[in-house]
Amino acid sequence: MDIQYIKDKLNSSDYDFLRTDPHLGSNILILTAAGSVAYGTNVGTSDIDIRGVTIERKQDIMGLSSFEQFEDRATDTVIYGLKKFISLCLNCNPNVLEILGTKPEHLFVITKEGKLLRDNVDLFLSKRVIHSFGNYATAQLRRLQNALARDSYPQAEKEKHILNSILGQMEHLKRTYKSFTGSEIHLYIDESDREDMDTEIFIDINLKHYPLRDFKNIYAEMSNIVKDYSKLNHRNSKKDELHLNKHAMHLIRLLITGTEVLEGKGINTFREKERELFLDIRNGKYKYSDIFEMVDEYEQRFKTAAENTPLPDEPDYKRVEELMIEIYSKVLL
Incomplete structure (x- = not known):
């Protein structure tokens, strides 16, 4: 499947939620192809799967609101809130770790904070x-x-x-x-x-x-x-x-x-x-x-x-926490 085709689809009305949902838009840190396109196993009949990470709003972090993930089943799109995403990564969940290992050309949104997550993927890896x-x-x-x-x-x-x-x-x-x-x-x-x-x-x-x-x-x-x-x-x-x-x-x-x-x-x-x-x-x-x-x-x-394996028994919680604080500080402050 041609990447330009996916980019055009993301700009269509089917994906308006990427721009209009209050948890998404400019809050998205990573937006990437997933599924067969990301694995390189797509065929002519393959669907478009989209995965991503978004940073929570101030009211989600400090107020009464909460946000874990956004899902649009019609387009098979799942975008995780940063805190939930990191929690899943710490458990070495294959589906979320894959977001940090996709090819650069499969990235449709990648901010400096999103790049920080991808550059520090090793912090999450352990014998889990x-x-x-x-x-x-x-x-x-x-x-x-x-x-x-x-x-x-x-x-x-x-x-x-x-x-x-x-x-x-x-x-x-x-x-x-x-x-x-x-x-x-x-x-x-x-x-x-x-x-x-x-x-x-x-x-x-x-x-x-x-x-x-x-x-x-x-x-x-x-x-x-x-x-x-x-x-x-x-x-x-x-x-x-x-x-x-x-x-x-x-x-x-x-x-x-x-x-x-x-x-x-x-x-x-x-x-x-x-x-x-x-x-x-x-x-x-x-x-x-x-x-x-x-x-x-x-x-x-x-x-x-x-x-x-050279991997540690547990992930580096201290450095992961420091990474989270750095990202939240950059975005919120």
């Missing part, structure tokens, strides 16, 4: 990448593998894939909600009394004085994984096949990008070297058995990078 990139990718790939092999895998084997996906999500849950251990929430597979199942996943819970809302959210996230498997197991159309190919392409991309981050090479959103490979996967050139072999290879590279 292992979980944010790796656990998400491997869990999703195992779900994909289960869906594709549903006709040949026995029910008990599918149940193992579901359990592995949930266990892979556990590290995220432990960081997000009040801490718990494997002894407090224990998942395992055992014989089932259900007529249509040989085995199934069971849970032992031993929680005391635990926040009900946190537990509700933990249960909901685990339940969503089970529901997603059910949806994948009912795929039966060419459209679903194309969707799974695209899904596999992006998950392998995530493993490759995460490996580079763990190796200390920073965030490189545009994947020029792998572009042809990704498009071949998307277009169905590879058998799924070949894709799973690739997955095993890239997972091993990711694990090796994780074991030898």
Whole structure:
């Protein structure tokens, strides 16, 4: 997709909100292409995805108002408030870190403050990448593998894939909600009394004085994984096949990008070297058995990078805070 075409679209009435919304306009620090254009995997039918960062207004920072992000679903545009953006970056969220690693020619707005964020992306990087990139990718790939092999895998084997996906999500849950251990929430597979199942996943819970809302959210996230498997197991159309190919392409991309981050090479959103490979996967050139072999290879590279990474255990909170103060001071004072 031609960049000039996207620039022309951004100047059209469809994107008037960029200029008229009180949280956007001159407050935008970064506005960049996202999705397939940013990755280099776009095709003729690809949509335009736009992501960005905006600085909150004075009343949002010092007054009674609040602002976290702006979203326009019709154009697939998401623009984060600076404080929320930095919070997500500190957790090494892949979707927001990618904003700091897009190609310069994919930037439609970049202020001095936005450049400061991009120039200091290393401050946000830590071993949290292992979980944010790796656990998400491997869990999703195992779900994909289960869906594709549903006709040949026995029910008990599918149940193992579901359990592995949930266990892979556990590290995220432990960081997000009040801490718990494997002894407090224990998942395992055992014989089932259900007529249509040989085995199934069971849970032992031993929680005391635990926040009900946190537990509700933990249960909901685990339940969503089970529901997603059910949806994948009912795929039966060419459209679903194309969707799974695209899904596999992006998950392998995530493993490759995460490996580079763990190796200390920073965030490189545009994947020029792998572009042809990704498009071949998307277009169905590879058998799924070949894709799973690739997955095993890239997972091993990711694990090796994780074991030898020079990244710190935690991000540099002090310097990130200093960066935030510098940006807010420049804009507000």
